[in-house]
Amino acid sequence: MNSSSLNVLASPPLISTLTPTLKAFHRINFSSKLSKRIRCMHDPSINLNFGSRSNPKHDFPVSLATAFVEAPLGTTTTTSADKLHLLVSEFRSLTEPIDRVKRLLSYATALAPLDDSARVPANRVTGCTTQVWLEIKVDELGRMRFKADSDSEISKGFCSCLIWILDGAKPEEVMGVSGEDLSEMNVGVHGKVQSRVNTWHNVLMSMQKRTMALVGDADVEHREGDRSEPHPHNLLFDYVNGRSYVESSSKVDRDYSISLLPLGYDFTI
């Protein structure tokens, strides 16, 4: 592992943004193993595979995601929140919009293929101007597994990033990601206000909504009871336009939930 291949992570913006966010982690179950790894990031010669038994032969210059996409999910202690922050920092360090597009396109090539059998209307993510299919399963360990595809390369890149963050995560981790976190990575969507072309949001909403449906209310509620953080069901509130928590998690036959209003926008006065 040569130092030049780690230039993405060693760049100053990444380090400086990580320090403040470390403080934000204090409420999350932050293992000491992970903190050691964060410190190790300052040392370019140390292997950066966070807990997963990924293949050290993987090239870092392409992207973070490539190293992890094919990695067997072992006993990883990296939470989705950590991965999200890494990704946000990576994109933040790319100041030129064209570099973000290029990075997204390279992530798109790293996306694991989706079977043709999964390209059914039930798997379509609604509200995107491009076609996005999302396949979601719960594995034998109770973790969420995602696969996706799109006819747009940029959307594929979004999906690839989201899947890198959330594939193999526990359901409550999936629910814990919020749209605002993703606004840093907006490519081609101006400002913080997300418009209908924002695939990030729609795919994330779909992942969360379907996670809820698969896992069932009771389980997730029980597990979330331990956390003192803002209840993730607020996200579902926004998504299903203010219907009650109980209603929103039940099966809805008619999907009226597409909104052309900017997602994530604060409409309160």
Next chain:
Amino acid sequence: MEGVAMKLPSFKTLSPTPISVASTFSIRRSFSFARRSSSLSAATITADSEPVSLGHRARKDFRILHQEVNGSKLVYLDSAATSQKPAAVLEALQTYYEFYNSNVHRGIHYLSAKATDEFELARKKVARFINASDSREIVFTRNATEAINLVAYSWGLSNLKPGDEVILTVAEHHSCIVPWQIVSQKTGAVLKFVTLNEDETPDIDMLREMISEKTKLVAVHHVSNVLASSLPIEEIVVWAHEVGAKVLVDACQSVPHMVVDVQKLNADFLVASSHKMCGPTGIGFLYGKSDLLLAMPPFLGGGEMISDVFLDHSTYAEPPSRFEAGTPAIGEAIALGAACDYLSDIGMPKIHEYEVELAKYLYETLASVPDVRIYGPRPSESVQRAALCSFNVEGLHPTDLATFLDQQHGVAIRSGHHCAQPLHRYLGVNASARASLYFYNTKEDVDSFIVALADTVSFFNSFK
């Protein structure tokens, strides 16, 4: 009174501000004042000796076009979605609010009388613009979509019976499909759709064959916002009237770009939106033949559209007031009138001539880019395309294309289904990109677009 005429809006306008000229006009003749200011700019323009194109001359009136986006000059190629507004129109809107804003129709005081005059004058201007014989045949609505809904709910609900047929095409805008779906559900009428022929234009022969004794309405576009094709409305009206059917023309893409003469077309209903013809958003109109409007029940209920109101019933006003409930978009209507003036001063035939040339140039240069598939008919001696091209590039999603064009080159095009999902499904695609021009675009705009497009295609190809 005269003193008020002196105080002109203080914001900078691009066309020469006729401050000295205005002092000679009294506020009573403010209609002619507005005409003079725009014709003054037109006169100044034609006085130029260099043979610059209409696009170059007109651009001076549109400040919004002179900006940079994402570090590149803005190239606005989305006029089919909404047009830009010249300074004269913005001035008219500002002047209304600054000098004579007041509620219309029932006021007694000076400002109200003035506002009413200008509002009804705007109605006259619109009527004149499409050559309607009487300005009472113009109903102001929020936009063309509301105008079609007005016809659907008001005329449709009271005239369609189970088994009646409404003929549409697969290339219609959603606003000319969905209201008819709703009404057909309520009345039991049947919708029939004309498909495309091998030139990717609605099949006129099929349309003719479809018209039968059961047909009650033919609702079609004049110019397609995706295919750039036009329909022979005059002939369609003749065929429809033979069986006693009415014709509604969706003229959103034709009124802004060419001469539209409702008497010549003899259409029963015609709709258009102001914001596509250099006017503000929030206003559009329905043209309806007097005898038809007279027989139609109200659409929205409220103030302005009533004659007498009792607790248990009300009597209604004559058209057009019958269909204009509540306080209208007064300033916007007046600004629409100013837009009609502006366009008339340039001359619709001249605008159309310029756009035909630009349309050919756009089509030819776009078709020369490899792997590009343009939808709609090929331009020829007999077929004139509108100045827009919906297209797809092999292997590149239109959204990715539009994103890159905007981000890297400042070129604004539209990607998606352009409110014509059935058409895209028929063509076998999910979405397309669309570049649409107006008389303020130039050949250079088209060149910039093609260069940017080539760059975009090679960028995405490098990732394959």
